[in-house]
Amino acid sequence: MKPIRADFKALFEAHADEFLADLREVLRVPSVCGAQTFEAPFGIGPKRALETVLAIADRMGFRTGQVGNCVGWAEYGPDETQAPTYFGILGHLDVVDVEDDWHYPPFELTQVDNMLYGRGVLDNKGPFLSTLFALYLIKTQKITFKQRVRIIFGTDEESGSQDMPIYLAEHSAPYAEFTPDCKFPAVYGERGLLDVQLALPITDGSEQQITAIEGRFAKSYLPDHAQLILADGTVKTYHGKKAPSNAPKWRIMCYRS
Structure with a gap:
């Protein structure tokens, strides 16, 4: 992998506190899948996380939108009339539930030495938000793209990705994409999910x-x-x-x- 350009590294370091503040805000939302309720198909937590990140993306000056109160997007580059297709970056804001086995508050950002702790720091709020922030820094430098880049953030990856068909019912799929989930760049795509139940008879009583x-x-x-x-x-x-x-x-x- 190529080393980070010195000017990009210096740019990020100059805005590191801003990134950590946004990450702290997103981590504080306990976006665990819950019962469907009004305008929140996967529960209040995931819906709040969606609204939080859309507000951050709006503040950064991106074109934004949402579908079905469960998938949001932030976009940079030429508009749809100039670039009908787009390159996608796919992430998710929902997290797995927590138990009482944490050493640090799970829904707070805790920094110890050079490590960050909190539910979603690795999967997937941290990597996802770093991608959004990187695109924001590119935007501040007025670097132009020939193609649209759309960052898509769902709210149901941990429970089966039922949000993606809702998004694809209204928007075309990207011509190419990657997923900054978990241990990126070692992980750069979502695996398929097989959900089965096995029933075997017990014959010995x-x-x-x-x-x-x-x-x-x-x-x-x-x-x-x-x-x-x-x-x-x-x-x-x-x-x-x-x-x-x-x-x-x-x-x-x-x-x-």
Whole structure:
């Protein structure tokens, strides 16, 4: 990868506090998927995050818009009449829910040494906002583009990306795009998602011994503990390491107590 140009690096460093202030504002919105409500198809949190970033993009002087109260966009370059197609940068503002296993407040920006902590710093508010900010700095230098560049930000990536069909029903897809999600540039695109349920019969009669299986279960991660409650009142607790569902090699329950 090419080194960052010295003038761009100096430009960012001169505006670093401005970027951190915007990131802090976006992180403070607990944009966890919630129940659908009025003009908020994926809950109040994701809708508030959408409004927050649209306000930031408006302040930066971009052309902006939103679709279905769940997908926003900020655009720079020639307008649609001059450039019918556009290059896309796709990010998302929703985050996975939190538990009480944080060392720092999850919905605040905490800087320790040279590290930033907060829910969404890596996935995906931090990388997404850095892209928006980079385009803003390019804009301040009056650098012109031959093609439109549109940054698209959804609010349902963590729960299945049901927002993207809503966007594509009103807007064409970009001719090319990348995704600054998570460990960019190692990650530059969204993976496909297969959501299946498997049902297997238990033929030895042992299911009659089980009353319930309890724990905090979600599609996005494997919990670090679960309880098996037996018909005779016995409770067996299993502990392991919490891991994202997209990293199967980490999904091992380590020990039992």
